[in-house]
Amino acid sequence: MLNYIWSGLIIGSLLFALTVDTQELVENRFRNDTPLPVALEIDEGYAPDARRQPVRIRIDSTPYAQMYGGDAVPEGTYSGTLVQTREGRKIEFSTDADLPEPLATIQSYHATDDNPALRGTLSSLTASPGTEQLRAAVQFEPVRFRKLRNIAQAALNFAETAASLALSLIGILGLMLGLVKIGEEAGLIEALTGIVQPLLNPLFPNVPRDHPALANISLNLLANVFGLGNAATPLGIKAMEDLQDLNPSDDTATDDMVMLLALNTSSVQLVPPSLLVAIMGLQINQLFFSITLATLFSTIAGILGTLALHRVPYFRATSPHRSDDASETPSA
Amino acid sequence: MIETIRSVVSVLSAFVLPTLIVGFPLYGLIKGVRVYEVFVEGAKEGFDVAVTIIPYLIAILFAIGMFRASGAMDYLVNALDPVLGMIGVPAEVLPMGIVRPLTGSGSAGLVADMINQYGEDSLVVKMAATMFGSTETTFYVIAVYFGAVNIRDTRHAVPAGLFADFVGFLASVYVVQLLFG
Numbered sequence: 001m002l003n004y005i006w007s008g009l010i011i012g013s014l015l016f017a018l019t020v021d022t023q024e025l026v027e028n029r030f031r032n033d034t035p036l037p038v039a040l041e042i043d044e045g046y047a048p049d050a051r052r053q054p055v056r057i058r059i060d061s062t063p064y065a066q067m068y069g070g071d072a073v074p075e076g077t078y079s080g081t082l083v084q085t086r087e088g089r090k091i092e093f094s095t096d097a098d099l100p101e102p103l104a105t106i107q108s109y110h111a112t113d114d115n116p117a118l119r120g121t122l123s124s125l126t127a128s129p130g131t132e133q134l135r136a137a138v139q140f141e142p143v144r145f146r147k148l149r150n151i152a153q154a155a156l157n158f159a160e161t162a163a164s165l166a167l168s169l170i171g172i173l174g175l176m177l178g179l180v181k182i183g184e185e186a187g188l189i190e191a192l193t194g195i196v197q198p199l200l201n202p203l204f205p206n207v208p209r210d211h212p213a214l215a216n217i218s219l220n221l222l223a224n225v226f227g228l229g230n231a232a233t234p235l236g237i238k239a240m241e242d243l244q245d246l247n248p249s250d251d252t253a254t255d256d257m258v259m260l261l262a263l264n265t266s267s268v269q270l271v272p273p274s275l276l277v278a279i280m281g282l283q284i285n286q287l288f289f290s291i292t293l294a295t296l297f298s299t300i301a302g303i304l305g306t307l308a309l310h311r312v313p314y315f316r317a318t319s320p321h322r323s324d325d326a327s328e329t330p331s332a
Numbered sequence: 333m334i335e336t337i338r339s340v341v342s343v344l345s346a347f348v349l350p351t352l353i354v355g356f357p358l359y360g361l362i363k364g365v366r367v368y369e370v371f372v373e374g375a376k377e378g379f380d381v382a383v384t385i386i387p388y389l390i391a392i393l394f395a396i397g398m399f400r401a402s403g404a405m406d407y408l409v410n411a412l413d414p415v416l417g418m419i420g421v422p423a424e425v426l427p428m429g430i431v432r433p434l435t436g437s438g439s440a441g442l443v444a445d446m447i448n449q450y451g452e453d454s455l456v457v458k459m460a461a462t463m464f465g466s467t468e469t470t471f472y473v474i475a476v477y478f479g480a481v482n483i484r485d486t487r488h489a490v491p492a493g494l495f496a497d498f499v500g501f502l503a504s505v506y507v508v509q510l511l512f513g
Contacts, residue, residue, distance in 0.1 A: 005430070006391065010398060012402075016402040016404035016407070017402040017403070150401040151402050154400070162386065162393040165441065166386040167382060167386075169378075170382040173379075174374075174376070174377075174378025177378050177381065178370075178374040179352065179353065179371070181371065181377075182360040182374065184374075185370045186360040233476060237481075240481050243481075244481040244483070251483055252484075252485040252487065253486050253487045253489055258486075262489075262496050265470045265493040265496045266468070266496035266497070269466060274378075274381070275436070276440065276443070276464050276465050280443070280452065280461055282349070283452050283461075286511075287461055290504070290511050291462050291466050293503070293507045294462050294503040295465075298467065298499045302496030309491060309492050310488075315487050
């Protein structure tokens with residue numbers, strides 16, 4: 001099941017990314033080969049020999065809208081730098097400029113750690129030295145298959161996040177598991193079993209009253225209630241083994257086994273799982289009650305739902321206890 | 333009425349974690365447990381747990397991350413928003429509802445990821461965290477519990493477990509809405 005969902009996520013993202021990329025290529029969303037007309041204002045006057053000159057870049061909204069379409073409107077002037085390079089004159093938008101789409105996307109596509117700014121090559125720049133206002137056109141680097149690149153980047157980033165996240169949880173996990181261990185050693189669970197056991201009788205009709213299965217079931221459920229995940233699993237397996245002893249069949253689950261499972265998955269939680277405490281930090285304080293309350297509902301629903309499923313004709317027919325009902329249940 | 337519940341909860345909330353942190357050792361002390369040694373012994377497992385979950389976290393987080401980077405997640409959320417909206421469920425918590433019964437560590441990663449995206453104070457993160465706390469990795473539990481006693485025909489265990497998870501999912505949404513909405 002998880003295999004399909006997992007591969008579905010990966011293949012799904014690839015297909016979705018390819019679709020978006022192809023669409024953008026077909027409609028040439030980023031006008032890959034068309035320069036954008038801009039006006040440059042240079043306070044100190046245009047100097048053809050200068051390596052870098054601060055400029056203000058004005059983008060008129062009409063030609064911008066004509067070229068790129070869409071609703072995003074440039075906000076007049078942006079600060080930037082005029083750079084002289086071997087490949088010719090380039091214009092560099094300042095990194096804190098709040099660029100309209102699709103310029104912002106072009107910027108993030110070409111951004112590197114060294115140079116996150118949006119850059120474009122100036123064409124049709126004809127100006128005599130000293131000019132303060134000049135017109136030009138900017139050709140940005142082409143944007144192709146950006147989503148494809150994004151998903152690859154995301155895979156790398158999240159793999160790194162996952163590892164550092166897990167390691168950052170060590171401290172709080174240690175604290176919680178240490179506390180939980182004390183509760184375990186102190187017999188917190190055993191102390192409460194007596195109260196729970198009578199409640200369980202009606203839910204497990206095929207378990208005789210004095211059978212040890214009931215004790216193990218209550219231990220398992222209480223371990224769940226106190227968020228003792230590590231203790232709950234072996235206790236649950238033990239309870240399952242007890243139920244299997246009472247099972248006339250070798251490989252078919254009894255109603256009682258299904259009930260135990262439903263109680264485990266819906267169990268009331270007084271103490272949330274350590275992992276959640278580690279992730280949420282102090283915020284967990286607020287969530288104790290929402291979790292307790294939500295599990296109260298899910299436990300009731302889990303019990304009622306399972307009792308209802310017991311009665312579904314198909315499941316009744318497959319019950320290992322079915323054929324023995326008449327002969328082996330003397331005190332009904 | 334709801335206002336009273338909210339204020340009672342917010343007052344009590346401040347006490348829960350401190351009570352737990354002090355209460356367990358105190359109870360242990362009364363019961364004659366060597367609390368310090370036992371605590372250290374338990375805390376050692378913290379490292380193991382953290383290391384054990386790394387591969388699961390990587391698997392789920394990178395797949396979810398890719399899915400979101402491709403834009404497919406937004407698309408899905410937008411498409412499902414009106415449907416889920418009718419029953420008062422924000423579409424952002426849907427991935428949690430799908431992943432939770434399948435993988436515990438993976439859904440923990442999802443909560444962490446949602447904190448990054450929506451902030452830990454946001455309603456959807458509280459919903460997702462409540463879901464994490466109130467439902468169980470049903471398929472894992474089925475595999476482990478029934479596997480241990482060689483039961484092959486699980487009968488209605490899967491529908492029963494998933495039904496409980498589904499109710500837990502809805503209850504988390506409504507309870508968080510009620511307490512913090």
